[in-house]
Amino acid sequence: NIAFYPNPATNYIIIESPQTATLEILNVQGQAILQQQIQQGKTDINLSSLAKGVYILRLCRNDRTEVTRIIKE
Numbered sequence: 457n458i459a460f461y462p463n464p465a466t467n468y469i470i471i472e473s474p475q476t477a478t479l480e481i482l483n484v485q486g487q488a489i490l491q492q493q494i495q496q497g498k499t500d501i502n503l504s505s506l507a508k509g510v511y512i513l514r515l516c517r518n519d520r521t522e523v524t525r526i527i528k529e
Contacts, residue, residue, distance in 0.1 A: 458515050464527035467504040469513075472497065477517035481526075484510060503528055 459472040471479065473494055479501065481490040489506065494515075506528050515522045 458517075458522055460513065460524070460526070464529045465503055466529050467502065469501050469503060469526060471499045471501060471515075473499070473515070473517070475517055477515045480514040480516075481506075482512040482514060484512070486512075 458474070458477070460469050462469065471494055473496060475496050477494050479490070479492050479494050479499075480488050481501075481503075483489055489511065490501070492501075494501075508528050511526050511528060513524050513526050
């Protein structure tokens with residue numbers, strides 16, 4: 457399983473993944489705001505350029521996709 461914290465977030469989130477994955481952060485309209493590859497282990501994601509609000513975090517790895525919401529304060 458992939459873990460991410462803190463939520464709600466201010467300037468960054470940390471993602472812990474057991475394997476490499478593709479990260480996408482989408483706005484509530486479904487538009488991709490951020491896309492990047494993350495490596496196995498801990499990865500810091502900078503959210504400081506995002507406006508306050510609710511975003512969708514989508515992680516795709518091999519044959520699995522995980523989707524959750526994050527709140528930017």
